[in-house]
Amino acid sequence: MRKILVVFGTRPEAIKLAPVIKALKAEKTFETIVCSTGQHREMLRQVTDLFDINTDDDLDLMKPNQTLFDITANSLLKMDSVLEKYKPDVVIVQGDTTTAFVSALAAFYKKIKVAHVEAGLRSYDIFHPYPEEANRRFISVISNFNFAPTEESKQNLLKEGFAPDTIQVTGNTVVDALLEIKTKLEQPELAAKLEVDLGAKLEKVIVENEFVLMTLHRREKFGTEMQNLLYTIKELAEKYSHLNFVYPTHLNPNVAKPVNEILGNTKNILLTEPMDYLSFLFLMSKCRFIMSDSGGVQEECFVFSKPIIVMRTVTERNEAIDAGYAFLTGSDREKIFHHFSDIDTKLTSGFNFFPKENPFGDGKSSDRIVEILKRGLN
Ligand code: UD1
Ligand code: UDP
Numbered sequence: 575m576r577k578i579l580v581v582f583g584t585r586p587e588a589i590k591l592a593p594v595i596k597a598l599k600a601e602k603t604f605e606t607i608v609c610s611t612g613q614h615r616e617m618l619r620q621v622t623d624l625f626d627i628n629t630d631d632d633l634d635l636m637k638p639n640q641t642l643f644d645i646t647a648n649s650l651l652k653m654d655s656v657l658e659k660y661k662p663d664v665v666i667v668q669g670d671t672t673t674a675f676v677s678a679l680a681a682f683y684k685k686i687k688v689a690h691v692e693a694g695l696r697s698y699d700i701f702h703p704y705p706e707e708a709n710r711r712f713i714s715v716i717s718n719f720n721f722a723p724t725e726e727s728k729q730n731l732l733k734e735g736f737a738p739d740t741i742q743v744t745g746n747t748v749v750d751a752l753l754e755i756k757t758k759l760e761q762p763e764l765a766a767k768l769e770v771d772l773g774a775k776l777e778k779v780i781v782e783n784e785f786v787l788m789t790l791h792r793r794e795k796f797g798t799e800m801q802n803l804l805y806t807i808k809e810l811a812e813k814y815s816h817l818n819f820v821y822p823t824h825l826n827p828n829v830a831k832p833v834n835e836i837l838g839n840t841k842n843i844l845l846t847e848p849m850d851y852l853s854f855l856f857l858m859s860k861c862r863f864i865m866s867d868s869g870g871v872q873e874e875c876f877v878f879s880k881p882i883i884v885m886r887t888v889t890e891r892n893e894a895i896d897a898g899y900a901f902l903t904g905s906d907r908e909k910i911f912h913h914f915s916d917i918d919t920k921l922t923s924g925f926n927f928f929p930k931e932n933p934f935g936d937g938k939s940s941d942r943i944v945e946i947l948k949r950g951l952n
Contacts, residue, residue, distance in 0.1 A: 576951045577605045579662035583613030583635070583649070583673030585621055586870045589851060591668050592625035593750035594691060597940040603948065607660050611635050611649045611673045617825060620850040624755070631656055639827050642705060645672045653680035663951060664689050667713065668747075669869070670706035675713055682716040689947065691747060693720035694727030695869075695890035702888050703869075704794040719950060721943050723747075723934060724893055744942040745935025748873050753937040755855050756877065768856045776820065776844045780860070785844075786817055787861035789868050790833075790885065791824035795905065800829070803885065803905040804836040807865075810914060811843050818842045820857055822849040863917050865910075872900055873934045881917050881927045883910065893933035 580595055582588045588610075598606040608627060610618065612634040622629065633652045637644055649672065657665070657680055665681035667674040668691040678688045690713050697707050714720065714736060722728040723746035731741050759765055773779045788807070795803065811819050823833045823845055837843045849857065855874070858864065864875050864882040872891040875882045876899065884894075887904035894900035901917070903909035920927070 575603060575605050576664070576947075577607065577660065577662045578664055578666060578947070579607045579609060579656070579660055580666045581609045581611065581653075581656075581673065581677040582668060583611035583618070583645075584671050585614055585617040585848075586868075587668045587671060587673060588618055588621040588625070588627065589751050589870065590692065590747045591666070592621065592627055593747050593754065593940040594666065594668075594943055595627060596625075597944045598947075601944050601948065604944075607631075607662065609633070609656055611645075611652070611677070613645055613649070613671065613673045617848050620848065624851050625751070631659075642672060646676055649673060649676045650680055653677055654683075657681065657684045657686060662686060664719070664947070666691060668692055670695070670703075670710035670713070672705070672709065675709035678713045678716055687718040687951075688713070688716055689719035689721065689943075690714065690717040691721045691744075691943065692723055692727075693717060694722040694729075694731040694741070696727075696730045697888040697890045699888050702794055702886065703792050703890075706869075707890070719946065721939075721946070723939070726893060742942070742946050744946070745937075745939035746873055747935075747939045747943070748870055749877070749932060749935035749937045750940045751851075752855065752874050752877055755852055756859075758852060759856055759859060765856065768853055772853060772856065775846055778818065778844055780818060780820060780844075780857075782860045783862045784817060785857075785861055786814075786819050787857050787864045787866075787880075788819055788821040789824070789866045789871060790821075791826060791829050792867045792886065793828075795867070796828040799905050801832050801836065802907075804832055806905070806907045806910055808837055808840055808843070809907075810911065811837075811840050814914070814918070815842055817862065818844055820844045820846070820861070822846045822854065822857075824848060862921060865914075875899070876928065876932045876934065879928050881921070883913050883917070885910070891934075897929050897933050899927040 609631040615636040664687040720741040721744045901913040
């Protein structure tokens with residue numbers, strides 16, 4: 575029986591690996607072990623609770639205001655013992671976090687195969703996003719299985735000279751996760767309860783199509799760029815005072831502190847703690863449009879037909895830009911105001927931003943990944 579170790583540490587990894595873990599566990603020719611580095615704590619628990627993921631090991635590494643050195647060094651040392659304990663045939667990592675990079679590196683040091691979910695994303699700018707662009711490139715170098723979410727990500731890997739037989743287009747597993755939760759949101763009683771709970775949490779009744787949903791957390795913005803961007807958002811909220819801005823704020827103190835200081839007293843900016851995934855998707859389904867620098871949110875907004883302002887200078891999710899529903903602004907005030915007004919006006923006139931097919935997948939990516947592993951590990 576082949577032994578598979580799945581490792582995650584942050585919110586987005588857990589969301590995107592939840593359906594993979596479920597599909598692996600249903601495959602009885604595999605023994606599937608799940609390990610969390612605990613790079614995140616509360617934000618991760620929200621996901622493991624919702625998807626009912628049981629971890630066999632939790633390294634519980636998160637420290638407040640941790641540095642890249644903390645999480646890299648601590649998780650590398652701990653992964654040595656985890657790999658020694660379980661001796662897996664393959665280690666599955668997802669995306670581009672420090673957890674993903676270090677777990678792949680640890681597997682490589684032990685000459686254990688690496689399978690990379692969401693392989694081949696590239697911005698081709700080593701500092702945007704930072705350190706993720708470097709992390710995912712490092713992982714590609716030592717991966718035996720590259721599960722590319724799209725044709726574009728496959729082509730990136732081929733261009734870089736990776737062996738074609740290690741690369742398969744599977745779709746992005748975020749679509750699998752999202753469709754599972756969307757089914758729950760379609761239950762009227764649950765949707766009604768979420769609406770009441772959210773109203774209480776935000777201390778305001780939020781009306782469908784009358785709020786913008788926001789997230790922001792990227793490291794490369796920390797400091798002055800983040801502060802200036804927050805002032806732009808404050809200005810935007812003052813101009814569009816008929817709209818609310820719902821902003822579940824990342825727990826990273828480099829984000830939470832300036833957000834509370836700069837946006838804390840604007841009456842139509844509704845700041846909250848990070849939302850559990852179910853509530854966040856409920857908000858996504860009801861919002862007018864989205865402003866974010868998140869990777870996952872760029873992939874998810876298609877399913878709810880919500881255009882997105884991507885507050886980054888470059889993206890590795892060009893599929894959303896090319897499809898016409900995502901707009902890159904970086905932190906540039908003029909671009910943000912321009913696209914905000916443009917999207918708002920077009921929505922009022924009934925403009926359709928969305929093509930028929932989701933460029934990120936059809937919700938069957940996890941099954942494809944399991945099938946490829948079954949064939950590849952024989
Ligand atoms: C990490 C990933 C990033 C990913 C993001 C998803 C790296 C280098 N960065 O960034 O790629 O997009 O997660 O959200 O891997 N914190 C808490 N509770 C939590 C989570 C975080 O308090 O549940 C606070 C802690 O003070 C922690 C800090 O946030 O030290 C930073 O967490 P960290 O995982 O290092 O970085 P993120 O910015 O979350
Ligand atoms: N998300 C969530 N609650 C929130 C904000 C985001 O569940 O309050 C989800 C979101 O739907 C997406 C994922 O978290 O699936 C994205 O995580 P994040 O933006 O932290 O990381 P990234 O995708 O940028 O790596």
